[in-house]
Amino acid sequence: MAFSPALTGLIDALRVLPGVGAKSAQRMAFHVLQREREGGRYLARSLEQALACIQHCRDCRMFTENELCDICANERRDPALVCVVESPADVMAIEQNTDFRGRYFVLLGRLSPIDGIGPAELGLDILRERLSRGLVTEVILATGATVEGEATAQYVADLARQHNAGVSRIAHGVPVGGELEYVDAGTLSQAFSGRRPI
Amino acid sequence: MAFSPALTGLIDALRVLPGVGAKSAQRMAFHVLQREREGGRYLARSLEQALACIQHCRDCRMFTENELCDICANERRDPALVCVVESPADVMAIEQNTDFRGRYFVLLGRLSPIDGIGPAELGLDILRERLSRGLVTEVILATGATVEGEATAQYVADLARQHNAGVSRIAHGVPVGGELEYVDAGTLSQAFSGRRPI
Numbered sequence: 001m002a003f004s005p006a007l008t009g010l011i012d013a014l015r016v017l018p019g020v021g022a023k024s025a026q027r028m029a030f031h032v033l034q035r036e037r038e039g040g041r042y043l044a045r046s047l048e049q050a051l052a053c054i055q056h057c058r059d060c061r062m063f064t065e066n067e068l069c070d071i072c073a074n075e076r077r078d079p080a081l082v083c084v085v086e087s088p089a090d091v092m093a094i095e096q097n098t099d100f101r102g103r104y105f106v107l108l109g110r111l112s113p114i115d116g117i118g119p120a121e122l123g124l125d126i127l128r129e130r131l132s133r134g135l136v137t138e139v140i141l142a143t144g145a146t147v148e149g150e151a152t153a154q155y156v157a158d159l160a161r162q163h164n165a166g167v168s169r170i171a172h173g174v175p176v177g178g179e180l181e182y183v184d185a186g187t188l189s190q191a192f193s194g195r196r197p198i
Numbered sequence: 199m200a201f202s203p204a205l206t207g208l209i210d211a212l213r214v215l216p217g218v219g220a221k222s223a224q225r226m227a228f229h230v231l232q233r234e235r236e237g238g239r240y241l242a243r244s245l246e247q248a249l250a251c252i253q254h255c256r257d258c259r260m261f262t263e264n265e266l267c268d269i270c271a272n273e274r275r276d277p278a279l280v281c282v283v284e285s286p287a288d289v290m291a292i293e294q295n296t297d298f299r300g301r302y303f304v305l306l307g308r309l310s311p312i313d314g315i316g317p318a319e320l321g322l323d324i325l326r327e328r329l330s331r332g333l334v335t336e337v338i339l340a341t342g343a344t345v346e347g348e349a350t351a352q353y354v355a356d357l358a359r360q361h362n363a364g365v366s367r368i369a370h371g372v373p374v375g376g377e378l379e380y381v382d383a384g385t386l387s388q389a390f391s392g393r394r395p396i
């Protein structure tokens with residue numbers, strides 16, 4: 001005896017979510033079917049809508065429904081400063097906790113040759129193109145303080161120097177081995193203002 | 199600056215899943231948008247399909263696409279034995295690890311007055327109706343060994359006795375305070391065969 005086909009399918013599908021194993025998927029499916037049917041429909045609709053309309057910003061790779069994200073489309077944001085981060089969550093953390101008024105580049109990952117993630121997968125041809133226009137004076141490296149984050153920062157630093165842009169790395173406060181998005185507000189703010197050229 | 203409306207909606211919707219907080223919802227949304235777009239569509243379709251066609255079995259409350267679940271529809275399953283469990287996962291665990299060939303009743307919860315979960319919420323009028331037909335000779339109580347699970351077992355035992363059905367409680371092996379679905383196969387099998395009248 002097994003669960004019915006529709007229930008088996010739902011449990012299986014929930015496992016596409018990161019960190020969700022067989023037991024959690026089962027618990028999630030039961031919960032939605034028993035207590036959150038309206039919420040479940042809302043989730044299905046939100047997923048479909050997000051997948052249909054969310055793309056990457058043409059200039060910075062942030063998720064957006066438009067060709068350009070709100071920041072890249074905002075002419076009051078300084079195009080001479082480009083902060084390079086690993087994830088969209090990092091953009092949000094910096095926006096909420098610092099007074100940075102430049103632009104971003106979102107790698108959507110970090111260099112990891114073992115996992116087949118190289119410069120192309122991080123969209124670095126788009127960043128190269130932006131740098132080649134000659135308007136960027138400073139590239140601020142805000143990748144995580146992990147081994148791969150540091151290797152990625154090094155790679156982007158070399159790329160920036162090839163285009164005669166200054167390079168800085170956010171410095172104080174990000175704990176070694178830590179992920180940027182989990183740093184508290186004060187620490188992140190300090191790390192940002194304490195950046196130094198490398 | 200905030201995430202785009204479709205992304206904000208998706209992150210918000212993912213929080214209907216149990217155990218998913220703001221950070222996990224964000225991570226799940228990014229993961230689906232970056233790496234699992236096909237999987238995300240599969241999840242949306244599976245959710246919609248499950249919500250559209252999965253109901254509760256008329257006799258035992260198990261999830262099913264049909265009026266009766268596979269077990270209740272199976273005439274070779276003994277209708278004189280009814281095993282009462284808290285969740286559909288418990289049915290699966292018993293089916294996979296014991297040779298029980300009777301039927302079930304799935305409470306979809308346990309008595310919890312503080313949370314507003316009383317006999318009606320556990321569908322006990324359906325069980326009463328089944329007992330009143332006079333065909334049930336033994337009700338096997340397989341609710342969890344928690345305070346609420348024991349109180350629920352006690353309530354169902356009284357109900358069974360009112361209808362002159364024998365009552366037993368699975369006994370050995372289920373650790374006190376433990377949830378049934380996490381018990382290993384051998385322990386559960388032993389607990390089942392070692393049940394005794396109460």
Ligand SMILES: [Zn+2]
Binds near residue numbers: 057058061070071073
């Ligand atoms: Zn952008």
Ligand SMILES: [Zn+2]
Binds near residue numbers: 255
């Ligand atoms: Zn049934």
